[in-house]
Amino acid sequence: MTAPIPRDIPLPLPAPEGFLEILLIASFLLHIIFVHLMVGGSLFSLACQIKGLKAPDYEKLAYRIMQTVTVNKSLAVVMGVAPLLIINTLYAPQFYASSALIGDMWMAIIPMVTLAFLLAYLHKFWWHHFINLPELHIGIAALETGLFLFIPLIFMTNVNLMLFPEYWPEVKGFLSAMLLPNVLQRYLHFLSASVLFTALFFVGWTGRKRFQEEAGFNELKIITVRRFFYAYAFGAAIFQILTGLMALASLPTQGMGWNFILILTFGGALALPALWWMWRNLTQPSHLLDDDFKRIIACFACAAIFMGIARHEYRENALADHKTAISEKTANYQAAVKEAGEQARQTAKKPEGIVSAPGESAFNKNCAACHHATLPTVGPALQEIKTLYADNPSGIVVWTKAPGKKRADSMTMPGFPQLSDEELTAISQYILKH
Numbered sequence: 001m002t003a004p005i006p007r008d009i010p011l012p013l014p015a016p017e018g019f020l021e022i023l024l025i026a027s028f029l030l031h032i033i034f035v036h037l038m039v040g041g042s043l044f045s046l047a048c049q050i051k052g053l054k055a056p057d058y059e060k061l062a063y064r065i066m067q068t069v070t071v072n073k074s075l076a077v078v079m080g081v082a083p084l085l086i087i088n089t090l091y092a093p094q095f096y097a098s099s100a101l102i103g104d105m106w107m108a109i110i111p112m113v114t115l116a117f118l119l120a121y122l123h124k125f126w127w128h129h130f131i132n133l134p135e136l137h138i139g140i141a142a143l144e145t146g147l148f149l150f151i152p153l154i155f156m157t158n159v160n161l162m163l164f165p166e167y168w169p170e171v172k173g174f175l176s177a178m179l180l181p182n183v184l185q186r187y188l189h190f191l192s193a194s195v196l197f198t199a200l201f202f203v204g205w206t207g208r209k210r211f212q213e214e215a216g217f218n219e220l221k222i223i224t225v226r227r228f229f230y231a232y233a234f235g236a237a238i239f240q241i242l243t244g245l246m247a248l249a250s251l252p253t254q255g256m257g258w259n260f261i262l263i264l265t266f267g268g269a270l271a272l273p274a275l276w277w278m279w280r281n282l283t284q285p286s287h288l289l290d291d292d293f294k295r296i297i298a299c300f301a302c303a304a305i306f307m308g309i310a311r312h313e314y315r316e317n318a319l320a321d322h323k324t325a326i327s328e329k330t331a332n333y334q335a336a337v338k339e340a341g342e343q344a345r346q347t348a349k350k351p352e353g354i355v356s357a358p359g360e361s362a363f364n365k366n367c368a369a370c371h372h373a374t375l376p377t378v379g380p381a382l383q384e385i386k387t388l389y390a391d392n393p394s395g396i397v398v399w400t401k402a403p404g405k406k407r408a409d410s411m412t413m414p415g416f417p418q419l420s421d422e423e424l425t426a427i428s429q430y431i432l433k434h
């Protein structure tokens, strides 16, 4: 693998790994439902408000919808804390690397979320103040919706980038990470899910007995509104299947596996009966069937759970090699640290009268922290240095006084101008004889 391999933080997990994985899937699903309702609600409110310029009842509907958006956005944020913390715990090296690579945009989430929330409150709480300024009101709604649409794209770019360490060296900031082959397909898939889930949510929400009086429509019939949402749900479900196939086709193969494909197919197949029930309700002339609605919800809820599990399987498959490489590197490093500690203790314990090799204690004091005898740790192993400088002890002296930058994948070595030429010569002789 040519991917960069960071070292892990050698701390034990706070709970068994399998338990954290289940918690991650469950808490992510809970979070993403409210994200969908927030994004979709904002979109529907905007669309109905525009429609309301000609048909005033839709403006009333837009207002009702907006009242759900602010609640759902709060729930989305609160529910997002758990999965974010668990992903940080389980995939610390990968998630940290990808977050740092798109750092500016990742940090920009905070002001963007703040602005989106303020706009959403302005949009909702001042609804009636804008009665004579519909264009301005719609402008605010559009800005808020635009932010709600963009923020998930940043998250998606990040969790996608963390899956593919081999892209890390070539990625230059957010835009190039966003343009990796499969992000936009995944995003379209997410977007259609937002419309689908929100439309279904509103089919249910507008079906409540109290909705009739809450809405206060002049002419609009509740059944028309519910069909309006059903039609969007139906269209979005078709789009969802198509974008799902596109996303699947564009996924790099390293995460593919039978487990993933099987779970995905199973989840995807659940959409088919749901589509049929939706179609039946759309074409049914007189009334909507409550039982069908329950079945549709059950199908999509199960499909979402399957998709959540498949998503996790893909991540595990994609990162399997990288995780192994990281734990090997971490184990090597820990072994080297332990050995260096033992060496240092032995040197300290040396009985008086036995003179240690000249340069040895100076080496242990100044260099051993980064240079191990046989393993590359922070700096190259002594073995490597010995081959490089076999006939050239003064070369080590020159380098150590003012080190250059040679190895692209390691840090720069600090210089040691405080050591005298004698000390450095002794150290270099010790290294070469070691």
Ligand code: HEC
Binding pocket: 363, 366, 367, 368, 369, 370, 371, 378, 379, 380, 385, 388, 396, 399, 400, 404, 405, 406, 407, 408, 410, 411, 412, 413, 414, 416, 427
């Ligand atoms: C803080 C960590 C650190 C310490 C302490 C350190 N080194 Fe290094 N050393 C490095 C790193 C990192 C490199 C690789 C730098 C590179 O390739 O750009 C390196 C590379 C070297 C090399 C290889 C140069 C080459 O031509 O490839 C030599 C020789 C060396 N160190 C000697 C020393 C000596 C002698 C000391 C003690 C006086 C010392 N180092 C202390 C980190 C350290």
